Amino acid sequence: MADVWQSSMDHAVAVARKAGEMVRGALKDDRTVMTKSSAVDLVTQTDQKVEQLIIQSVKEKFPTHRFIGEESVAAGESCNLTDDPTWIIDPIDGTTNFVHAFPFVAVSIGFSVNKQVEFGVVYSCLEDKMFTARRGRGAFCNGEPLQVSEQTDIHQAIVATEFGSSRDPTAVDHIFRSLRNILCLPVHGVRGAGTAAINMCLVASGCAEAYYEIGIHVWDVAAGSLIVSEAGGVLLDVDGGDVDLMSRRIVAANNRTIAERIVKEIESFTLQRDDAPLQS
Numbered sequence: 001m002a003d004v005w006q007s008s009m010d011h012a013v014a015v016a017r018k019a020g021e022m023v024r025g026a027l028k029d030d031r032t033v034m035t036k037s038s039a040v041d042l043v044t045q046t047d048q049k050v051e052q053l054i055i056q057s058v059k060e061k062f063p064t065h066r067f068i069g070e071e072s073v074a075a076g077e078s079c080n081l082t083d084d085p086t087w088i089i090d091p092i093d094g095t096t097n098f099v100h101a102f103p104f105v106a107v108s109i110g111f112s113v114n115k116q117v118e119f120g121v122v123y124s125c126l127e128d129k130m131f132t133a134r135r136g137r138g139a140f141c142n143g144e145p146l147q148v149s150e151q152t153d154i155h156q157a158i159v160a161t162e163f164g165s166s167r168d169p170t171a172v173d174h175i176f177r178s179l180r181n182i183l184c185l186p187v188h189g190v191r192g193a194g195t196a197a198i199n200m201c202l203v204a205s206g207c208a209e210a211y212y213e214i215g216i217h218v219w220d221v222a223a224g225s226l227i228v229s230e231a232g233g234v235l236l237d238v239d240g241g242d243v244d245l246m247s248r249r250i251v252a253a254n255n256r257t258i259a260e261r262i263v264k265e266i267e268s269f270t271l272q273r274d275d276a277p278l279q280s
């Protein structure tokens with residue numbers, strides 16, 4: 001049966017590739033840094049330009065579609081997911097990596113309809129890996145099918161996580177205690193690529209068993225979440241309930257056994273939701 005969202009997905013792949021070219025070009029000469037919510041929440045003109053490129057090109061082709069873009073939200077746009085077709089964009093996932101030329105940087109585009117992610121595209125632009133997933137039709141990297149790891153023993157697992165961009169000492173204490181719990185299980189290793197989207201693609205590829213983080217935003221994980229589930233993985237909230245992409249918390253794992261084991265070790269905390277009403 002014809003797929004109603006195929007042309008949108010084709011466009012997402014094409015524009016992600018174009019965006020990736022822009023990121024690679026800018027890596028050489030355009031890394032002037034500004035800050036957002038904290039001194040370590042970085043943004044560059046390239047983040048803003050890439051987001052504009054994606055939004056403009058989508059608007060020309062699909063004028064009725066809506067957008068949630070990281071840099072547009074930073075500039076004051078609302079972050080509410082409706083039932084309308086919505087492009088959820090992180091123009092550069094891994095801005096800190098980009099600023100330091102640490103070689104993991106992604107363009108992440110999720111697309112939701114009726115609040116459900118229909119397709120996800122993550123372009124790891126320095127590795128030239130195009131990760132894609134269409135709901136119900138599998139996940140791929142450069143056209144090759146992806147499958148999560150079959151490991152069910154947490155002691156043989158690699159777990160990815162990040163420290164995020166909050167330096168609030170209470171939040172950092174929670175993060176460290178969770179990390180200590182998991183490291184001392186013990187697990188084979190803890191890793192972090194510096195981008196939520198690529199961490200999730202590593203789970204989808206079977207290179208890591210799980211990824212968890214508190215502090216991410218919907219644009220960090222919308223595309224990656226579908227890539228993980230279409231590769232056979234599971235998504236949970238850090239308390240073990242259903243994942244809520246607006247809640248800023250996620251566990252993405254190869255299977256439920258690993259996901260639930262990790263949940264037991266996480267000291268959870270709550271942050272302001274992405275869709276909280278704007279403060280006036």
Ligand SMILES: O=P([O-])([O-])O[C@@H]1[C@H](O)[C@H](O)[C@@H](O)[C@H](O)[C@H]1O
Binds near residue numbers: 090095164215
């Ligand atoms: O700001 P950005 O580089 O798009 O996204 C960040 C990255 O994904 C980082 O790995 C994660 O720890 C942060 O929580 C994200 O906000």
Ligand SMILES: [Mg+2]
Binds near residue numbers: 094196219220
């Ligand atoms: Mg991001």
Ligand SMILES: [Mg+2]
Binds near residue numbers: 070091092093095
């Ligand atoms: Mg970003």
